[in-house]
Amino acid sequence: MTDADDLAEQVLAGDLRLYELEDHADHDTAAAARRKLLESETDATLDTVGQYAFPAEDAETAIENMVGTIQVPLGVAGPVAVSGGSADGEYYLPLATTEGALLASVNRGCSVIDSAGGADARVTKQGMTRAPVFRVQGITEAEEVVNWVRDNRDALAETAESTTNHGELLDVTTYVVGDSVFLRFVYDTKDAMGMNMATIATREAASLVEEETPASLVALSGNLCSDKKPAAINAVEGRGRSVTADVKIPREVVEERLHTTPEAIEEANTRKNLVGSAKAGALGFNAHAANVVAAAFLATGQDAAQVVEGSNAITTVEAREDELYASVSIASLEVGTVGGGTKLPTQAEALDVLGLRGGGDPAGSNADALAEIITVGALAGELSLLAALASRHLSSAHEELGR
Incomplete structure (x- = not known):
């Protein structure tokens, strides 16, 4: 040797x-x-x-x-109670980051959520996408391709699913731009993030399209997927998992623990996250959801570049008579508990902290639970930062922690 x-x-x-x-x-x-x-x-x-x-x-x-x-330093926030479609219990959230004060902020938000009885969370939509682009001679051939795809969904599903033991083709949507035809395939990839699974399955389906129609494959990814790039289609249609977490916090808890009022947090959210983001032409209408997404991704072995899609989040806040209602909805959270970086020993240990390493029973439930917990963590981060802004404590908090 x-x-x-x-x-x-x-x-x-x-x-x-x-x-x-x-x-x-x-x-x-x-x-x-x-x-x-x-x-x-x-x-x-x-x-x-x-x-x-x-x-x-x-x-x-x-x-x-x-x-x-x-x-990268690894910390933990929590515990925080999560009542989800798959997550159910008290969880510590492993977060890897180099941003000082982030863990302290998320931890404060988790503590406030926990004192309010915990957060609810649900995966509302699931599907990993891959969208090849084909060349045709013109709109007449494009129409032929569109019609064939519409009439042969079962054949496409059979061909795509022949490449995987777990993936399931959920939908194929057609888009025509001149002499280009895009097919956006959507798959249920269970507990895997599923990008490789979707790519391999789509390659086989694309071959069938070429055999049966005038279309000629140009690229297996035509950017209408859209992977690792800011894209309105992901913000609207979702990619990976679309998740919402929300919480109702009693007014007295807001005042005692966050040192502000529900009305002040609502105004900060409206003027900053909604109006400010709209003026900026942003796809994400949130304070810093990507901070928690990125830190959780690094800790648990997710594809870090997909934080781009994970920042597609909208934070809503409403001051009610006796409470503060807050929610975070992440449109395209791409996570898995099997495959990829989740197999690395250190990241596998972080998944063990959550009790979510490997495949779930039923299949897909572990990845759903991970998505729900990360979204609750993002909600905790949003609450803490908005409260710090509303109470004008943001800069002093960084100064106290020496960051």
Whole structure:
């Protein structure tokens, strides 16, 4: 077995490429060789990067050319009571972040929600999408494709579902722009986030469309999906899981714990999150929901780039006679508890904190529960920040925590 120094020298000499090292040594040695190479070629010292708590082989499906790990501080907020369609109980929410004061803020919101009896949460819609784009000669052929898709949903479903033991085709929507035809496939991917599942299934379905119609596939993703980009279609139609969490907080709790009034929080939400966001042309009408989504994604092994869609959230607040009503609705929260980064040992431990590692019974229930808990966490963050703004305590809180 070749050692790290020898491997690094072979790469420098051009005899090996970075991605070939695992063919000549175990994964940890390969990672060490890359660190030595980088240290020799740059001014970096990678001692800390090279200290990680699991075998490098465990990360094989998550990354290529592994050098080591970046350690993001992991904290926990809660406990908070969640009454959901799948989540039911008191939960601690693991959050990984480098933003000081975020955990303290979310923790305060969780405490207030818990003292009000907890939050309700429901997944209202579920479906991972993939939307290939096809070329046709013109609108006559486009109409032929649209009609064929409408009349052959069962054949498309059978073909797509032949690639997976768990995925289910829920819908196919057609869009025509000149000589381009887009088909937006929607799948139930159970406990998996399901992007790879949807892509592989759609590839087979697209082949059937090419065989049976004049359409010619141009790209398996035509950006009407839409993945990892701000898109109104995701804000309206949803992608992954559409989730709402809400809570009713007694007036006295608002005044004692948040040091403001329901009316002040409602006004701050209306003028900031609704009017301000509308003036900015934003897709998200919230204070900082993406903060909690991002931190939860990093902690539990989700695809971090999909925080883009996770920021598609609307926060509503209403001051009622004896209480404050608050809700967060996230239109496109793309999460899973199996596959991808959820298999990494540290992220799997975070899922264990929630009791949601692996597949649920029934299938899909673990991912639904994770979505509900994250949305309650986002609600906690919204309440805490809006209260800090309404009471004018935001800057002083950061000063006290030294952030």
